[in-house]
Amino acid sequence: MVRDRRFKRRFEAAAAGDPSSCRWLWDHYAGPITGFLRARGTPDADEVVNDVFLAAFSGLARFDGDESDFRAWLYRIARNKRVDAIRRKGRRPVVFSPDDDLPGGDGSAESEAIAALEDAELRAVLDVLTPDQRDVIILRFVSDLSLEQTATAVDKPIGAVKSLQHRGLEQLRGRYSQQPYPAHLSATMS
Amino acid sequence: MTEMHDDVPDLGLELESTFGGLQHRYANATPPPAASVLAPFMPVGLTIDRPSSTASAHWQTRFRTRRKKIMSTIGAFIGTTVGKVVLGTTVAVASVGGGQVAGVIDVVGLGGDDADPIAVVEPESSGDDVCDEVVVEVESEDATSAADDEVCTTDEDEADDQGDDADDDADDDADEVEAVEVESDGDVKPKPPVTAAPQPKTEHVESDDRDDHVDHDDDSDDESDHESDDVSDHDDDHESDDDHESDDDHESDHDSDRVDDRSGDRQPAEQDAEVRSERKD
Numbered sequence: 479m480v481r482d483r484r485f486k487r488r489f490e491a492a493a494a495g496d497p498s499s500c501r502w503l504w505d506h507y508a509g510p511i512t513g514f515l516r517a518r519g520t521p522d523a524d525e526v527v528n529d530v531f532l533a534a535f536s537g538l539a540r541f542d543g544d545e546s547d548f549r550a551w552l553y554r555i556a557r558n559k560r561v562d563a564i565r566r567k568g569r570r571p572v573v574f575s576p577d578d579d580l581p582g583g584d585g586s587a588e589s590e591a592i593a594a595l596e597d598a599e600l601r602a603v604l605d606v607l608t609p610d611q612r613d614v615i616i617l618r619f620v621s622d623l624s625l626e627q628t629a630t631a632v633d634k635p636i637g638a639v640k641s642l643q644h645r646g647l648e649q650l651r652g653r654y655s656q657q658p659y660p661a662h663l664s665a666t667m668s
Numbered sequence: 669m670t671e672m673h674d675d676v677p678d679l680g681l682e683l684e685s686t687f688g689g690l691q692h693r694y695a696n697a698t699p700p701p702a703a704s705v706l707a708p709f710m711p712v713g714l715t716i717d718r719p720s721s722t723a724s725a726h727w728q729t730r731f732r733t734r735r736k737k738i739m740s741t742i743g744a745f746i747g748t749t750v751g752k753v754v755l756g757t758t759v760a761v762a763s764v765g766g767g768q769v770a771g772v773i774d775v776v777g778l779g780g781d782d783a784d785p786i787a788v789v790e791p792e793s794s795g796d797d798v799c800d801e802v803v804v805e806v807e808s809e810d811a812t813s814a815a816d817d818e819v820c821t822t823d824e825d826e827a828d829d830q831g832d833d834a835d836d837d838a839d840d841d842a843d844e845v846e847a848v849e850v851e852s853d854g855d856v857k858p859k860p861p862v863t864a865a866p867q868p869k870t871e872h873v874e875s876d877d878r879d880d881h882v883d884h885d886d887d888s889d890d891e892s893d894h895e896s897d898d899v900s901d902h903d904d905d906h907e908s909d910d911d912h913e914s915d916d917d918h919e920s921d922h923d924s925d926r927v928d929d930r931s932g933d934r935q936p937a938e939q940d941a942e943v944r945s946e947r948k949d
Contacts, residue, residue, distance in 0.1 A: 492709075500710035508699030517694040524700035531702075535709040600689050618676075619687040620694055625675065640675070647676070647683065654682040 485545040493538040500535055507549065510621055511556050517616050519601060520560045521567050529563075530556045550630035553617060557631060606653050611646035614639055 491499035511530055515523040533555050541551060604612050610632065617628045629636045679687070702712040745751040767773040 495709075497710045500706075504699070504702060504706070504710060508702075509697055510695065512699045513694035513697035516697055517690060525703070527700055528703040528705055532705050532709075535706070600686065600693060603686050616690070616694075620690045622691070622695065643676070647679065650683055650686070651680060654680075654686075 482545055485548070489538070489541075489545075489548065492535070493541075503534075504531055507552055510549075511552055514553060514556055514616060514621050515560055517601070517620055518560060518612065521563055526556070526559050526563045529559045533559070546624075546627060547630065550623065550627035553621065553623065553627070553631035554633060557613060603650065603653065606649045607646050610634075611642050611649065614642040615646045615650075618643060 488499045488502050492503055508527055508531065512523060512527050515526055520526050530552065534552060541548065543551070604615065607615060613632050614628055617623045617631055618625075623631065625636050625639055629639045632639065632642075634642075702710065704712055706712055746755055764773070764775060768775050
């Protein structure tokens with residue numbers, strides 16, 4: 479409740495044009511949106527994040543909802559902006575670049591290379607999924623959204639989201655049943 | 669798995685590990701800096717109020733490592749003999765410079781307010797016979813004898829000798845300042861004469877006053893010049909140049925005589941008369 483009240487106060491101020499409240503929204507939601515875009519292999523993810531918040535700040539007056547809805551709304555904008563970015567790039571194959579913010583890394587070139595390899599392997603797990611399944615799986619299990627939020631984000635009914643989720647999980651289980659267990663996952667979890 | 673995934677049955681170890689890795693990797697990604705397109709809505713270019721990111725921690729670690737390396741290098745250099753010499757020299761130079769600037773010490777060659785090594789201040793009321801006060805400022809090499817650099821000589825004590833007037837006359841002539849030696853006790857002594865020409869003894873000019881010797885030398889030259897003039901008058905015309913030269917010498921001697929007379933004006937006329945009479949003899 480406290481979080482909702484704080485969000486409501488900040489959101490109303492941001493909708494009224496308060497720069498500090500807009501900055502507060504950026505500080506609290508830009509990170510997860512960036513992670514979603516990078517997990518989806520968005521080209522120029524950093525630039526797309528700025529486009530997402532530009533559209534969000536421009537449409538604050540039209541938004542009606544609580545913090546949960548606002549979060550889902552941001553992911554929906556991010557998903558649409560990602561599509562726009564891919565179209566701008568002419569549908570070129572997405573090349574995943576190693577990020578410079580590796581959690582737990584010591585900053586050396588070796589650790590960065592290992593992390594980039596693990597990053598590619600992690601994303602390669604999702605290659606067996608369709609784009610919609612990938613969106614749903616990432617939003618549900620990486621961005622930690624609920625079914626309702628995911629439905630808002632992908633602009634689909636909840637039943638469709640459940641179906642996409644179920645099929646996606648089955649695809650992943652079938653992949654792991656065919657391949658040996660990747661060693662890096664145990665290291666990541668530990 | 670959180671409460672968000674209550675509708676999901678058991679994922680299995682493989683899928684939980686995969687999602688855990690993805691969440692660890694992307695759930696809390698560091699956002700990029702806000703671009704200028706967001707400037708109409710919020711201040712851009714500021715640091716994000718979040719816990720220290722991995723990237724910033726990485727740069728902080730690098731900075732600390734580099735700083736440690738630099739400090740260890742400097743310490744190793746100071747540990748060597750060359751480093752100690754360099755450090756000691758630097759400290760000494762800085763101390764001397766600071767003392768010079770603060771005025772605690774006075775080191776010759778570092779510059780200062782006194783540009784002239786020797787400065788003679790002549791009082792405005794330079795009387796003909798009596799010099800009221802002569803101040804000779806000498807920049808001595810000995811910094812500790814600064815009190816001796818300024819000498820004040822007065823003729824209040826008339827019982828010293830009669831050559832005080834001559835000394836004062838010598839002090840009046842600024843061109844002869846280098847001939848003045850300043851002793852540590854503040855007495856001003858004239859330098860001995862360069863040429864030891866035989867001097868006619870007079871009552872008043874008998875001392876080691878160099879100016880008097882010079883005067884006598886000039887006078888003797890004057891006499892010799894007159895003699896040469898006499899000789900040259902009988903020579904042929906080819907030696908007229910020599911005559912002119914001798915005349916010039918004669919004129920210069922007269923000039924020197926004028927100068928000497930200028931100083932001689934300060935002497936009693938009787939003394940001059942006696943001296944001239946002796947010279948003629």
